[in-house]
Amino acid sequence: MRLGVNIDHVATVRQARRTFEPSPAFAALIAQQAGADQITLHLREDRRHIQDRDLELIKELVIIPVNLEMAPTDEMVETALRVKPDRVTLVPERREEITTEGGLDVSSLSSRIKGIVERLKEAGIEVSLFIDPDEEQVVASSGCGADAVELHTGRYAELWNSHDFEGARKEVEKIRTCAKRARELGLRVYAGHGLTYHNVKEIVELRGLIEELNIGHSIIANSVIFGLERAVKEMLSLIRGG
Secondary structure (H helix, E strand, C coil): CEEEEECHHHHHHHHHHCCCCCCHHHHHHHHHHHCCCEEEEECCCCCCCCCHHHHHHHHHHCCCCEEEEECCCHHHHHHHHHHCCCEEEECCCCCCCCCCCCCCCCCCCHHHHHHHHHHHHHCCCEEEEEECCCHHHHHHHHHCCCCEEEEECHHHHHHHHCCCHHHHHHHHHHHHHHHHHHHHCCCEEEEECCCCCCCCHHHHCCECCECEEEECHHHHHHHHHHCHHHHHHHHHHHHHCC
16 A cells, blocks of 8 residues: 655645745655655645645656646646646645545536546546545546546544544445445545544555555644654554554
8 A cells, every 4th residue: 555645734834934944845855765655735726835836846856656636727737737747636625624625526527527637638647536435426537537536534534533433434334335336447546634643544454445545634743743754654654564
């Protein structure tokens, strides 16, 4: 199982003072050195953390894949076509949200999503759709021509963190069912959102169905205390069973 390290919140700290440090690009290089399989970053329309220059520098400097999370808008598509990340993950986005609150409603937006997927794939960019663990959304994602889906684990994380372990178990089963369905349709399956060092174990047990986890806040939060290299290595140990 691969680990994509989301470095958004390195930029969050920098933007709190509108200064030049800490550097998301430097963080990406440290994560790469620590063994991360991928760098993930979300270029939001309001540029609240990651900036265009961060994306450009990271794409230029790292040798591991770069996964750009972005809203399905014309501006973001043009940015992706210009910078050429290895993967684009289309996500929903609301200006007032603190973090992404749910999956993309591919069923309702299928016509628009399909056109965007086609443009990105023509440019040689892999396309993943960030969706809730819902079979209807899995089927719609396949119909739009996506290469992969990333299953939203936020609901699972909320249940686990509130000690509703029975509810969390049921959510894991929904994730398992959707991962199986996605693979039957020929989609690659990733997962992420809200995962921590404490709750990741149940999702790791879906290895074989899910091939990659994208984790950001927990890693960056722990890096403040222990350093980024150690934070990445400890998460890698948990997901790889080392």
